[in-house]
Amino acid sequence: MNPILYILLVVAVSAVLAGLGWIWAGDVLALNKESHSADLTLTDDIFTYHDEEVEVTRDGVTQTVTRTVSQANMDYVADQLKENGLIEYKALFKLFAAFSHASSKLAPGTYNLNTDMDYNALINSMSARSGSRKTVSVTIPEGYTLDQIFSLLAQEGVANVSTLQKVAAEYDFKYSFLKGVLPLGDYHRLEGYLFPDTYEFYMGGGEDEAVQVLNKMILRFDLQFTDELRSQCAEMGYSIHDIVTIASLIEKETDGTDQAHIASVIYNRLDHPEYETVGLLQIDAAIAYVTGRAVTQADYQSVDSPYNTYLNKGLPPGPISSPGMVALNSALNPDDTDDYYYVLGDDGRHHYARTSAEFDRLKASFNNG
Numbered sequence: 062m063n064p065i066l067y068i069l070l071v072v073a074v075s076a077v078l079a080g081l082g083w084i085w086a087g088d089v090l091a092l093n094k095e096s097h098s099a100d101l102t103l104t105d106d107i108f109t110y111h112d113e114e115v116e117v118t119r120d121g122v123t124q125t126v127t128r129t130v131s132q133a134n135m136d137y138v139a140d141q142l143k144e145n146g147l148i149e150y151k152a153l154f155k156l157f158a159a160f161s162h163a164s165s166k167l168a169p170g171t172y173n174l175n176t177d178m179d180y181n182a183l184i185n186s187m188s189a190r191s192g193s194r195k196t197v198s199v200t201i202p203e204g205y206t207l208d209q210i211f212s213l214l215a216q217e218g219v220a221n222v223s224t225l226q227k228v229a230a231e232y233d234f235k236y237s238f239l240k241g242v243l244p245l246g247d248y249h250r251l252e253g254y255l256f257p258d259t260y261e262f263y264m265g266g267g268e269d270e271a272v273q274v275l276n277k278m279i280l281r282f283d284l285q286f287t288d289e290l291r292s293q294c295a296e297m298g299y300s301i302h303d304i305v306t307i308a309s310l311i312e313k314e315t316d317g318t319d320q321a322h323i324a325s326v327i328y329n330r331l332d333h334p335e336y337e338t339v340g341l342l343q344i345d346a347a348i349a350y351v352t353g354r355a356v357t358q359a360d361y362q363s364v365d366s367p368y369n370t371y372l373n374k375g376l377p378p379g380p381i382s383s384p385g386m387v388a389l390n391s392a393l394n395p396d397d398t399d400d401y402y403y404v405l406g407d408d409g410r411h412h413y414a415r416t417s418a419e420f421d422r423l424k425a426s427f428n429n430g
Contacts, residue, residue, distance in 0.1 A: 088149045089157060091179040098175035099145035100195060103187060105169045105224065105267025107134040133167040135159075138187075147174055147183065154180060171195045171218060171265035195264045201278070203257040203385035204312040206350070207248065210255055210383065218264045220271045228271040234279055238286070238301040242379060251275065253305045253380025256282035285386060293393050306376050308384035308392040313346035319411055320388055324395035326403055326413070331375065340374035350381035 108131045116123055135158050139151040148154050157180045158164065168189035178186060186193040199217050201210055211225045229248035236254075243250035255278040262274055286301065294304050307327055311320045330342055345356040347368045352360065361371040368377040384392075400413040402420035406427050414420040 088153060089180050091177055091182070094176040096176060097146050098173060099147060100171055100173055101141050101145060101147075101187070102171045102218075102265040103133065103138065103141075103167060103169050104265065107137045108132065108167075108169060108267065109134075130165060131168070132164045135164050138163075138167065142174075142183065145174075147176060147178070148180070158184065169265060169267035169270065170263055196261050197264050198259060198261050200259040201255065201257045201383065203388070204382045205257060206382050207252045207255065214262070214274065217262075219262045219274060220266050224268055224271045225275070228268055228275060232272050232275070234276060236279060236283060238283075239279075241300075242302055249379070251279070253309050253383055254279050254282050255383050256285055257383050257385050286389070290389070290393060297393070302379065303376060304389065304392045305384065306380045308388040309380035309382045310342070310344055310346060310377075311391055312384040312388040313349075313382050314344060315411060320391035321394060321396045322398065322400070322413065323403065323411070324391045325398040326400050328395050329399070329401050341372075342370040342376070344370045347377050347381055350377075 110129055110131050112127050113130050114125050114127055116125055118124075135155050138158075139148070139154045142148045142154060143151050161181065161184060163184045166184055167187045170187070170189070170191075172187050172191060172193045173195055174183060174186055174193060185191065197217050197219065199214065199219065201213070205213070207229070211222045214220055214225060215222045226248040229251045230246055233245060234251075239250070239254065255275065258278075258281055260277060260281075262277075263270055266274070291301060294301055297304075299307075307324065310327060311323050315323050327342060327344075330340065343361075347370045348356045348360050348364050348366070351366045351368045352364060361369075364372075367373055368381070370377060398413070399415050402414040402417065402423075403411045404414075404420065404423050404427065406412045406423075412423050414423055
């Protein structure tokens with residue numbers, strides 16, 4: 062080859078490589094990029110988990126402990142960063158990630174990222190303790206069931222329903238009032254104990270975050286249901302689980318203006334089963350809890366469930382919703398009445414009766430009104 066041509070070729074290749082190097086460096090270091098931000102969600106299913114043994118020294122004593130380590134699918138991460146306009150070169154990012162062991166640094170969640178972040182900042186911003194991790198404020202209404210709460214949390218991007226159900230069923234939350242309720246394996250065991258309130262949650266979390274989400278709501282119940290209230294339960298001869306169950310029935314039966322009166326009817330039927338009703342609560346909301354629809358007359362005899370309070374005496378196995386403090390206080394402080402029945406009138410208010418004959422006359426008057 063002509064020496065001059067060879068020299069020109071070397072110079073040209075060097076210039077191209079230098080240019081590429083400058084372009085690549087610009088992507089790695091976030092230089093001269095157009096300002097842009099995007100929300101990126103790393104779902105739990107892009108992570109794999111395994112246990113490894115590590116040596117930990119505490120107070121001069123070295124012990125071998127087992128810890129769970131996660132690894133993110135960096136192909137997926139690079140694809141998402143590229144699709145959202147945060148990087149230009151996926152292969153270059155994956156190479157950088159391999160050298161920096163990025164896959165073990167990332168965590169499930171939703172993150173707000175921008176083009177001012179270099180590769181290292183992007184990786185650090187997708188970690189569990191990142192300040193770029195997005196949060197959302199969620200209000201849990203009083204009277205929501207567990208399924209409604211999980212659906213709302215999924216809708217708000219906190220965690221998906223299947224993850225919440227799995228954690229609720231399998232994680233052993235260490236609260237004394239959960240002992241003796243439904244056994245592990247059934248997510249309904251937490252029904253009634255996710256306290257209705259407004260919470261701030263991280264978005265897009267996996268199982269570990271779902272544990273924190275549920276624990277936050279159970280802890281709120283633990284704080285609201287004070288020692289004084291627990292003592293009151295004991296004095297009444299009812300467990301916390303009983304009171305939460307009663308409060309949940311009250312919550313679903315009325316809008317709050319007469320909750321203490323509804324409570325009196327429930328207690329009258331529980332405490333005096335010999336009086337006409339023979340211990341049957343006959344509360345439609347308990348049947349609706351298992352059928353998921355409006356109750357029909359035929360359901361009273363056809364729905365085969367311990368929640369059918371027309372066939373089974375006493376309280377159902379557990380709460381049918383998450384009661385608020387008004388309902389809980391009503392369950393602990395019922396009105397003093399002789400009423401055993403109530404019916405919703407045409408005026409939108411409950412009307413009460415002491416006997417079945419009075420109750421039948423009330424119903425007839427509304428039906429004919």
